Amino acid sequence: MPGIMAEVIWTDVGPRDGLQNLADAAPTEVKVRLVRGLLATGVPRVEATSFVSPKWVPQLADAAEVLNALDRADLSRLRVLIPNRRGLELAMEHGVGNVLVTIAATDSFNRRNVNRSVAESLDGVSEIVELAAASSVTVDVAVSVAFGCPFEGRVDRQRVVELCGELIARGVDEVGVADTIGVADPAQVRDLCERAAAVVAGPRLALHVHDTRGMAVANVVAAYQAGVRRFEGSVGGLGGCPFAPRSTGNVCSEDALQALMRMGASTGVDLEAYCTVAERLGRDLGLELPGKLYRAGVWKPDAIGARTPA
Amino acid sequence: MPGIMAEVIWTDVGPRDGLQNLADAAPTEVKVRLVRGLLATGVPRVEATSFVSPKWVPQLADAAEVLNALDRADLSRLRVLIPNRRGLELAMEHGVGNVLVTIAATDSFNRRNVNRSVAESLDGVSEIVELAAASSVTVDVAVSVAFGCPFEGRVDRQRVVELCGELIARGVDEVGVADTIGVADPAQVRDLCERAAAVVAGPRLALHVHDTRGMAVANVVAAYQAGVRRFEGSVGGLGGCPFAPRSTGNVCSEDALQALMRMGASTGVDLEAYCTVAERLGRDLGLELPGKLYRAGVWKPDAIGARTPA
Numbered sequence: 001m002p003g004i005m006a007e008v009i010w011t012d013v014g015p016r017d018g019l020q021n022l023a024d025a026a027p028t029e030v031k032v033r034l035v036r037g038l039l040a041t042g043v044p045r046v047e048a049t050s051f052v053s054p055k056w057v058p059q060l061a062d063a064a065e066v067l068n069a070l071d072r073a074d075l076s077r078l079r080v081l082i083p084n085r086r087g088l089e090l091a092m093e094h095g096v097g098n099v100l101v102t103i104a105a106t107d108s109f110n111r112r113n114v115n116r117s118v119a120e121s122l123d124g125v126s127e128i129v130e131l132a133a134a135s136s137v138t139v140d141v142a143v144s145v146a147f148g149c150p151f152e153g154r155v156d157r158q159r160v161v162e163l164c165g166e167l168i169a170r171g172v173d174e175v176g177v178a179d180t181i182g183v184a185d186p187a188q189v190r191d192l193c194e195r196a197a198a199v200v201a202g203p204r205l206a207l208h209v210h211d212t213r214g215m216a217v218a219n220v221v222a223a224y225q226a227g228v229r230r231f232e233g234s235v236g237g238l239g240g241c242p243f244a245p246r247s248t249g250n251v252c253s254e255d256a257l258q259a260l261m262r263m264g265a266s267t268g269v270d271l272e273a274y275c276t277v278a279e280r281l282g283r284d285l286g287l288e289l290p291g292k293l294y295r296a297g298v299w300k301p302d303a304i305g306a307r308t309p310a
Numbered sequence: 311m312p313g314i315m316a317e318v319i320w321t322d323v324g325p326r327d328g329l330q331n332l333a334d335a336a337p338t339e340v341k342v343r344l345v346r347g348l349l350a351t352g353v354p355r356v357e358a359t360s361f362v363s364p365k366w367v368p369q370l371a372d373a374a375e376v377l378n379a380l381d382r383a384d385l386s387r388l389r390v391l392i393p394n395r396r397g398l399e400l401a402m403e404h405g406v407g408n409v410l411v412t413i414a415a416t417d418s419f420n421r422r423n424v425n426r427s428v429a430e431s432l433d434g435v436s437e438i439v440e441l442a443a444a445s446s447v448t449v450d451v452a453v454s455v456a457f458g459c460p461f462e463g464r465v466d467r468q469r470v471v472e473l474c475g476e477l478i479a480r481g482v483d484e485v486g487v488a489d490t491i492g493v494a495d496p497a498q499v500r501d502l503c504e505r506a507a508a509v510v511a512g513p514r515l516a517l518h519v520h521d522t523r524g525m526a527v528a529n530v531v532a533a534y535q536a537g538v539r540r541f542e543g544s545v546g547g548l549g550g551c552p553f554a555p556r557s558t559g560n561v562c563s564e565d566a567l568q569a570l571m572r573m574g575a576s577t578g579v580d581l582e583a584y585c586t587v588a589e590r591l592g593r594d595l596g597l598e599l600p601g602k603l604y605r606a607g608v609w610k611p612d613a614i615g616a617r618t619p620a
Contacts, residue, residue: 214602
């Protein structure tokens with residue numbers, strides 16, 4: 001991504017993966033304010049919406065309106081999810097230069113999701129990459145259920161690594177391993193990321209985790225220790241999980257960014273601004289978002305020391 | 311702790327640190343059911359209550375009733391918090407064989423908590439250890455605000471390590487480093503635990519963390535990697551933080567235990583039974599506890615694979 005100097009490239013997927021997992025569609029103006037607020041935190045990239053049919057994802061039916069409301073200058077830091085060639089065309093019409101496609105690590109999940117085998121979806125990726133390349137649009141792919149599948153259970157890690165390599169061979173710009181249903185643990189994340197990094201050159205490997213079972217921040221830390229530098233999460237931990245109805249969603253961006261920054265990572269992000277966005281979003285949606293940092297506040301030990309007499 | 315074979319000694323402090331941070335006192339019968347339920351999960355130790363004056367902690371004013379309602383056989387797995395010699399006498403009257411005393415890493419926090427300097431509190435610890443030893447009662451000490459102090463900001467790690475060594479020299483059985491206000495990060499936890507382990511023989515060092523800023527499970531993982539084998543947390547993440555009013559409390563026991571077990575640790579705990587206790591406790595208290603695992607359920611990939619046709 002040109003212009004991004006931070007060591008860690010964080011993508012906030014709250015406006016897409018977060019909002020699409022809420023029962024009701026958020027008002028367009030809330031979405032636009034959210035994307036603008038996130039861009040203002042300094043986060044390198046925001047997944048703003050998706051061009052999936054409103055029949056499947058009514059929560060994001062206003063994708064065009066959201067993109068039209070944003071500044072042209074902001075487009076270089078936006079990504080949108082697309083399901084197919086038609087989605088890519090819509091994204092390009094709106095001047096988006098980076099798209100995300102998902103493919104599952106298992107045939108069972110892929111068939112239930114898009115009614116195609118993984119091999120068929122791989123051919124779809126090739127078609128999208130070819131069309132995108134002609135317009136200098138970069139294509140990222142997320143490998144869903146890379147750590148566990150609700151229909152098949154365990155997922156063979158070698159199968160995931162091979163799929164990552166196949167995607168790179170087909171011209172994909174970034175490959176993400178996604179813990180779609182929130183079952184991964186730190187040891188598993190470290191192991192898979194180290195293996196995937198062997199076929200996806202370090203900076204182009206991303207991790208996408210959900211906090212379904214409370215291990216998401218630990219998983220981000222484990223991946224960072226394994227050399228991963230691209231991550232995805234949602235502001236305030238916005239979202240949910242269709243496979244675990246009472247559960248929370250993506251890893252909370254600002255909670256995890258805080259952990260990475262404490263470990264010395266440069267992220268380009270203003271954590272206090274991030275907390276303000278989470279606070280406002282919760283108010284706008286009438287929800288108590290599950291993130292922790294925005295409630296407690298960023299820890300500033302030096303400010304305390306300075307104002308407290310010895 | 312005799313009879314405990316697990317590699318990791320987890321102490322559930324929900325009935326004490328969790329309940330004392332709620333606005334209202336829970337009914338005694340809820341507390342008794344909670345302690346019994348926790349013991350039935352196989353968790354090695356439960357911090358059942360405290361003999362602190364009801365004037366300061368009205369939430370635990372029924373300490374004697376709770377202990378009297380429990381089976382004598384369970385006493386060997388219980389610990390109670392005591393503030394002083396009088397508390398120790400009460401604990402011994404009830405047949406408790408393990409007590410916890412807290413001391414702060416900073417004079418500011420210690421003075422606000424117990425109106426004494428750290429040096430004065432150390433002398434109090436010596437007095438308690440001496441009296442306890444005569445009755446074969448073991449004394450554990452938690453070093454509060456070991457990772458950051460709300461009144462002093464940063465806490466010098468060397469000062470914490472020296473305090474840990476001083477406590478061991480005074481005959482304390484177990485020393486815990488406590489992130490009382492939830493500001494620690496994984497790198498800091500790993501660093502302090504490695505240094506503390508040099509003065510507190512490995513198995514006698516404990517970590518007590520709060521999830522105030524969302525890093526608690528990651529901190530437990532980091533401490534485990536640094537060799538720590540004793541931990542404290544609360545079922546369902548029950549509790550709060552007096553220094554951050556909207557925040558959650560101790561690290562959620564079952565979420566963190568799950569992470570340790572995934573890393574190969576033996577804990578002696580039945581995670582599904584733990585989730586059942588969290589679920590029931592939330593119902594009893596009329597609260598949505600912040601823990602994640604009890605909502606999503608324990609991940610059992612092999613069970614899925616077995617029942618799904620290929």
